Amino acid sequence: MKSMISPENHWVIWMTLISIATISIYLEEKYKLFKKLTGALVAMMLGMLLSNIGFLPTASASYDLIWEYIVPLTIPLLLMKINVKTIVKEAGSLFWAFHLSALGTIVGSIIAVALLYNAVPHLAQIVPAMTGSYIGGSINFVALVAAFEPPEDLVNATIVADNGIMAIYFILLIALPSMPLIRKLFPRINEAKFKKAEDSATANSDENSKQITLLDIGFVLTIAFVITAMSVLISDYFSADRFSGIVRGLLGQKYILLTTFSMLFPILFPKFAKTLNGNNEIGVFFIFLFFVLIGVPASIKTVIVGAPIMLIFCAIILAFNFLVTFSLGKLFKFELEDLVMAAIVTSGGPMNGVAIAKAKGWNAYIVPSLLMGIWGYIIGNYTGYFAGLILENIF
Numbered sequence: 001m002k003s004m005i006s007p008e009n010h011w012v013i014w015m016t017l018i019s020i021a022t023i024s025i026y027l028e029e030k031y032k033l034f035k036k037l038t039g040a041l042v043a044m045m046l047g048m049l050l051s052n053i054g055f056l057p058t059a060s061a062s063y064d065l066i067w068e069y070i071v072p073l074t075i076p077l078l079l080m081k082i083n084v085k086t087i088v089k090e091a092g093s094l095f096w097a098f099h100l101s102a103l104g105t106i107v108g109s110i111i112a113v114a115l116l117y118n119a120v121p122h123l124a125q126i127v128p129a130m131t132g133s134y135i136g137g138s139i140n141f142v143a144l145v146a147a148f149e150p151p152e153d154l155v156n157a158t159i160v161a162d163n164g165i166m167a168i169y170f171i172l173l174i175a176l177p178s179m180p181l182i183r184k185l186f187p188r189i190n191e192a193k194f195k196k197a198e199d200s201a202t203a204n205s206d207e208n209s210k211q212i213t214l215l216d217i218g219f220v221l222t223i224a225f226v227i228t229a230m231s232v233l234i235s236d237y238f239s240a241d242r243f244s245g246i247v248r249g250l251l252g253q254k255y256i257l258l259t260t261f262s263m264l265f266p267i268l269f270p271k272f273a274k275t276l277n278g279n280n281e282i283g284v285f286f287i288f289l290f291f292v293l294i295g296v297p298a299s300i301k302t303v304i305v306g307a308p309i310m311l312i313f314c315a316i317i318l319a320f321n322f323l324v325t326f327s328l329g330k331l332f333k334f335e336l337e338d339l340v341m342a343a344i345v346t347s348g349g350p351m352n353g354v355a356i357a358k359a360k361g362w363n364a365y366i367v368p369s370l371l372m373g374i375w376g377y378i379i380g381n382y383t384g385y386f387a388g389l390i391l392e393n394i395f
Helices: 010-030 032-037 039-052 061-079 084-088 092-116 123-133 138-148 152-178 180-185 191-207 214-238 245-251 254-268 270-275 279-295 300-306 308-331 336-348 350-360 363-394
Strands: none
Touching: 010 032, 010 039, 010 061, 010 279, 032 039, 032 152, 039 152, 039 279, 039 350, 061 214, 061 254, 061 279, 061 350, 061 363, 092 123, 092 308, 092 336, 092 363, 123 138, 123 152, 123 308, 123 363, 138 363, 152 180, 152 279, 152 308, 152 336, 152 350, 214 245, 214 254, 214 279, 245 254, 254 270, 254 363, 279 350, 308 336, 336 350, 336 363, 350 363
């Protein structure tokens, strides 16, 4: 279906995206219902609505600009004042919860192939990419598609289905902590952990409650652009084939470098970092743009008509990601927040983890989400590759 707004009408597209982000923030801050839902969920749903009724295009160069430039900038903006040493101490439980979710992805991939192998030719060739993607992210998907070379039409159908099912999965995960039955099944075990995080957030809020000046904006944007530019330049250089796989895997990944440089900044310049102001506000607004963008490509009609089998395929994998995460998480007495974040980071990558942690006010999970998301990038290729080899021999 042709959209009302042309993919080349960039001014109107940007106007719409920024307006949705602003409206979502306004609704969250002014109304209890939307605060409970979170502005992030509202932004995602509004993006889905406008694309599915045919107002916004599902693909545009404007969206590519957000992925290429805005999304990377959010990492230094949100990390440039964070005391990493304090937060990393809280990452232990998320580390183990992440691996429960990764196990769920692997189990789901095997079961999905077993159930749908006869219905979808070459299905075993796309499974490695989805296994890697639902542990790491798009980096792993691209790498494993190149390695196993599934048919192009199968790749496209999978991407379409993934966009649709991921939006639904995120909505479910974001809503879980607000459900009384779920909260009853997963009561808070370590209340002190969250009280500490809330106190820290309040302290940071009080510290940053001073008026944001023009110089503040200049400082934080300059630092964010310097860190991002350095990370992109270095990663582009070290991603060349002349370097070993280990070097490319570490220094050739811009998100690894972005996180590293962003965390090093307040360690190297602690006094200056404490004086910064406005970085959080700009970063969070960029995060809301990111959420709108997640919803826009999720064309429900396209998914249902064009890729129903692959929609089921992706749904099976994520269903087992969910079931294994929350069943074993309950057995081993994890916090509900650990499990929600683990499921989000494995299925959607570090940026989704950061966005939802920020939107929910779970400040203790911001850096751990990034770290575990990057860990997912590292192990995703290996896991997907070995899963592909095993499934090719079986099927």
